[in-house]
Every structure is written in structure tokens, then in C-alpha cells.
Amino acid sequence: MTLPVYSGPVRLSLVESEDEESVRTVVRKLLADRCASEDVAAVYDGAQGPHGALWRTLAADLGLAGLLVPEEAGGAGAGPRETGTVLEELGSAVAPVPFLTSAVIATSTLVRLMPEQPADRSAVRDTLVAAASGELVLTLAVPWSTAPDSPAYTVREKPDGLHGDVTPVAGADAGTFLVPALGTDGPGLWLVDRAEVRATPVTALDMTRPLATLRLDGARARPVARGRAAEDAVRAGLLTGAGLLASEQVGLAHWCLTETVSYLTERRQFGRVVGGFQAIKHRMADLHIAVESARAAARYAAAALADDPGDAPVAVAVAASVCSEVAVSAAEECVQLHGGIGMTWEHPAHLRLKRAVADQVALGTPVRHRARLGGIVGIVPDKGCR
Structure with a gap:
């Protein structure tokens, strides 16, 4: 008997919960006070960067950087519903903050490793704790156009470290990068500090979400997953x-x-x-x-x-x-x-x-x-x- 490719969805409610409404109200008020259109336009003149007071308030004071992080790793233990509510408000204001790249994409990548047996479990947990607190901004180092089913590996593991270029990467002014790379025994995922990476800005149509080319030339890195888990x-x-x-x-x-x-x-x-x-x-x-x-x-x-x-x-x-x-x-x-x-x-x-x-x-x-x-x-x- 041949099983169907797709078995169909279960019933899911699209009604906004009280928690989601509360999150929306708080974020909307913050953006009304701190993210006026003229402030966003100033980004194009270099007047401010994405890691200013607004990001610190969102990430640290309100704890929104840890929405997708489990409570045992210092996060809020919420989920995609609440996170989507935040992103609606951020999209409405075109807020120049790295919420999508750090608190969503990079964080979800690490959270996926929690039930697995990562190569360095303590590094995964410590990184999530720092990201959830707003102390650390993360970025998954893949081209910004990468679709979920087609990640590419342009970085290679060599005896002296990681080598290769990745372009264009969104949120390239992060403090730590999650770098997918091909190692000696197949695909892997590494944590790389910003000091080990050379980032060259790329001209972007939307300057509120800056892009850059990342070059790794013997970058020292901590492996956190290998093979299928990565x-x-x-x-x-x-x-x-x-x-x-x-x-x-x-x-x-x-x-x-x-x-x-x-x-x-x-x-x-x-x-x-x-x-x-x-x-x-x-x-x-x-x-x-x-x-x-x-x-x-x-x-x-x-x-x-x-x-x-x-x-x-x-x-x-x-x-x-x-x-x-x-x-x-x-x-x-x-x-x-x-x-x-x-x-x-x-x-x-x-x-x-x-x-x-x-x-x-x-x-x-x-x-x-x-x-x-x-x-x-x-x-x-x-x-x-x-």
C-alpha cells in the first residue's frame, strides 16, 4: 500500500489568544513611542543602527528575544503564535531590529538541537540563555534568499578552522554566527564569534535590514551538531x-x-x-x-x-x-x-x-x-x- 504524500492538517484555531493580544498591545505602544517613521528613515543616513535602544527594550526589558526559547534555557517558553504577533507589529513599523534573524531564525535553529545530542550541549544552552536575555544577537550564516528546503554549504572545515564566503547574509552585525559548513564527515553546524569573521557590507534596497558578505579564513569555531542533526x-x-x-x-x-x-x-x-x-x-x-x-x-x-x-x-x-x-x-x-x-x-x-x-x-x-x-x-x- 502506498501512503499519500500529504495526509492533511488538523483543526487549528486562528483566534488570537489573550496572551497574543497582550503582547500586541505592549509592542504596538513601544513602537508608537520609539519607532517613528522619521527615525526609521534616518537609518538610510546612517543615523542609527539596528542594535539601539529599541532593540534593547524589546529583547531585554520585555524579554521578547526569548519567546521561542524554552524556559529551561532562560526563555519565555512561548511559541510561533506569540512571535508572529510581534512580527506583525514590527513589520507595520518597519522596525530596524534583528528580531527575525536572531530571535526567530537563529534561535529556532538552536532550539531544534535541544532534544538531540549536540556535539557541545553546554554551548547550545549557554548561547540560547544569552540570546534570550538580549545580551547576544545571533545570525544563521546562510544567503538571505535560502529557502527552507534548499540550504547550501559554501563553507568548509579544514584543519586550521572554517574557510569560505557566505553572501548576502542578513543581520551580519551579530555577535555570534551559526555557520552551516561541510566538515570532514559531512554537514555540520558551528558557533563562530564575530571576531573570527570579516563582514563586508552589501548594498541593500531595504537598509533597515542590512546585508553583508561573510568571509571565514581559518575561523576558530565550536561544533554544536553534525550530520543529520545539523x-x-x-x-x-x-x-x-x-x-x-x-x-x-x-x-x-x-x-x-x-x-x-x-x-x-x-x-x-x-x-x-x-x-x-x-x-x-x-x-x-x-x-x-x-x-x-x-x-x-x-x-x-x-x-x-x-x-x-x-x-x-x-x-x-x-x-x-x-x-x-x-x-x-x-x-x-x-x-x-x-x-x-x-x-x-x-x-x-x-x-x-x-x-x-x-x-x-x-x-x-x-x-x-x-x-x-x-x-x-x-x-x-x-x-x-x-
């Missing part, structure tokens, strides 16, 4: 990142929708409110439906990551392919329907457009995720489209 950990981190990136994109798209509707109900032209024209109403109605559909997909991905690991690859592929394109459409509509002011540097619409377009190629393109989805559910073979 591969599974990297894939788990990328899968969680891709699924929760969708929440960030939904937050961004909702901001664009809300701001555009608000503007259209005030702006007058030809003697009437612009939002009163039927063609404009239809465009906003279509965008509203798209944003709410994307929200459902993103929330389901977070729920599946939390409570239904078997369905998570399907849920993530759907959310990643849908939410990415909705975010770009919402940002484009926001710029266009704001007219001349939407094209100016002073208006925050361009910040959302840059983040939306940059996110569209992060952790796998929509085309890549749709190809993977077809392979999982047995509709079409996954031929490795990128």
Missing part, C-alpha cells in the same frame, strides 16, 4: 523564519491599507473626496480582501508551526507565496494612491515598499514556495525552481 536544525530554523516572515509582511500590508484608506477619506479632488470614486472603492475593497486572506494564511502558518509540525511545510509554503506578493501590492497601491506626496522621501510609504520588495526574495521566492507546495501535496513534482 541539517534538520538548519531546515527547522529556515522553515520557522519563512513562516513567521509572512506575519511581518501582513503587518506591513495592513499598515499600507489603513494609511491609504485614511488618506483617501480626507484628500479632495474635483470637488469631492477621492475615496468616494467608485474605481478607488473597488481597489481598496480588493486590497482589503487580499490583506485579510494573507492574514489568515500567516496566522495558520504560525499555528501549524506551533501545534501541527506535520502540516507546517504546507502552511509555510502557502503563507510565504501569498503574503509576499500581497505586501508588495499593498505597498505599491499605497505609493500610487497617495499621489505626488507618496513619491517623496518625507512620506513613509517608500520605507514599506522597500521592505516589501526586499522581503519578496527572502527565505525563498513565491515561485520557489509554490513549486515546493506542489511537490509536497503531490500535484506537480518539485523541480527545484528558484
